[in-house]
Amino acid sequence: MRVLSSAAVLLCLASAAASAHHSFGAEYDDKQPVTVTGVVTRIEWTNPHSYIYLDVKDGSGQVTNWKFEGYPPGVLYRTGWKRNVTMKAGDSVTIFGWRARSSATAGHSRQITFADGSKLYFGPPAGTGDGGATPPAVQP
Amino acid sequence: MNHPRLCLTLALAVSAVALATAQRGNTPPVPKMPDGHPDLSGVYQTDARARVGTWEDVNKGIGVAEPAPRPAGAPAPAGPPYQPWAAKLVLDDFNSRNVESATARCIPNFMLLNVGLFPVEFVQTPKKLVILLEYMGLNRNIPIVPAGTPFPDDTEPTFMGTSVGHWDGNTLVVDTRDFNESLHAGGGGGRMHSDALHVTERFTRVDYNTVKWDVVWDDPKVLTRPDQLHTQFMLRPGTRVREYVCQENNQDPATYDAVKKAGDLHLRK
Numbered sequence: 001m002r003v004l005s006s007a008a009v010l011l012c013l014a015s016a017a018a019s020a021h022h023s024f025g026a027e028y029d030d031k032q033p034v035t036v037t038g039v040v041t042r043i044e045w046t047n048p049h050s051y052i053y054l055d056v057k058d059g060s061g062q063v064t065n066w067k068f069e070g071y072p073p074g075v076l077y078r079t080g081w082k083r084n085v086t087m088k089a090g091d092s093v094t095i096f097g098w099r100a101r102s103s104a105t106a107g108h109s110r111q112i113t114f115a116d117g118s119k120l121y122f123g124p125p126a127g128t129g130d131g132g133a134t135p136p137a138v139q140p
Numbered sequence: 141m142n143h144p145r146l147c148l149t150l151a152l153a154v155s156a157v158a159l160a161t162a163q164r165g166n167t168p169p170v171p172k173m174p175d176g177h178p179d180l181s182g183v184y185q186t187d188a189r190a191r192v193g194t195w196e197d198v199n200k201g202i203g204v205a206e207p208a209p210r211p212a213g214a215p216a217p218a219g220p221p222y223q224p225w226a227a228k229l230v231l232d233d234f235n236s237r238n239v240e241s242a243t244a245r246c247i248p249n250f251m252l253l254n255v256g257l258f259p260v261e262f263v264q265t266p267k268k269l270v271i272l273l274e275y276m277g278l279n280r281n282i283p284i285v286p287a288g289t290p291f292p293d294d295t296e297p298t299f300m301g302t303s304v305g306h307w308d309g310n311t312l313v314v315d316t317r318d319f320n321e322s323l324h325a326g327g328g329g330g331r332m333h334s335d336a337l338h339v340t341e342r343f344t345r346v347d348y349n350t351v352k353w354d355v356v357w358d359d360p361k362v363l364t365r366p367d368q369l370h371t372q373f374m375l376r377p378g379t380r381v382r383e384y385v386c387q388e389n390n391q392d393p394a395t396y397d398a399v400k401k402a403g404d405l406h407l408r409k
Binding site: 021022023024025026027029044046047048049051071072073074075077078079080100101102103124129130131135136137138139 | 195196199215218219220221222227230231233234235236237238239241243244246257258274275326364379382383384385386388389390391392395396398399402405406
């Protein structure tokens with residue numbers, strides 16, 4: 001049963017998982033993964049996307065405020081998040097995601113690592129909603 | 141065997157095993173309405189995942205699964221049988237990474253298949269099925285009438301079309317017509333279609349946890365022949381359909397414009 005379910009999921013997921021409000025690739029570059037650590041300054045818990053703002057200090061001590069996009073609130077609840085509880089302004093976190101195409105200090109989040117080492121997903125995988133890596137096949 | 145048919149075969153096989161498992165595990169029988177018809181009511185996940193359980197248990201730890209890599213040498217899944225002009229439009233949208241997708245501007249299109257990230261709730265009475273979609277805060281209001289009842293003649297084009305349902309044995313057959321044209325539907329969970337789209341859905345609650353969904357997607361302005369879709373909705377006990385007001389903080393149009401002004405950085409090379 002497990003093997004069969006896995007096969008069904010693998011074969012059908014391409015058409016099933018690509019649900020999102022918009023195209024990842026129109027705004028973000030899946031060839032440019034990025035990981036930053038900083039202090040949360042603000043969280044916009046909003047539809048159609050949530051946003052985390054993060055002060056990130058570079059090697060010279062310069063602080064830059066980054067912005068990361070993520071899931072809408074409903075999806076965050078179902079992924080294990082609770083508003084104003086799981087993460088608050090002032091928390092130190094590490095964000096893994098992908099860089100924006102039009103900004104050097106923005107990105108699309110995937111996974112958040114908290115100070116205690118625990119992790120939660122804040123955004124979907126790269127490529128969601130942009131059609132995947134191969135052109136659409138058309139039946140004759 | 142093409143992709144949808146293979147998916148159907150696997151889904152049927154999984155459903156059969158799930159049914160046998162459910163029977164062994166004392167899963168409740170398919171609920172019935174007072175009139176004897178199946179009751180489809182419940183909150184479901186609309187994608188093809190076959191696992192039984194709560195939303196949190198089934199999706200635990202993964203958020204949304206990484207797209208599965210296609211095995212080396214395996215053919216691309218067969219797509220809809222588009223007419224040449226429509227195929228070109230779909231390819232253009234792919235190459236521009238769906239930057240023209242209407243849903244990025246919070247404009248919905250008809251969808252039910254491809255919203256697996258968001259739950260849907262079926263609320264059924266003897267004379268009506270209401271489907272509440274969390275994504276975009278959409279709903280479908282489907283009267284259940286005797287088979288053969290004429291389709292309403294007072295409709296106008298809408299994003300979700302006008303639906304009427306009737307029972308065929310234990311299957312609810314839903315006829316939906318009169319849609320707005322939606323030519324740039326990629327990227328937002330929809331399918332491109334014209335205003336001639338006619339959708340015939342068959343909802344069958346094959347066991348307590350599973351509603352099978354078989355669809356004929358007929359669009360003579362866009363397709364060379366009717367297409368078929370097959371998947372299943374899995375019951376997700378305890379899940380609530382939450383509010384989704386897309387206009388609340390939609391920053392995508394501005395970001396799309398910035399990307400275009402910076403030199404069309406999004407285009408596939």
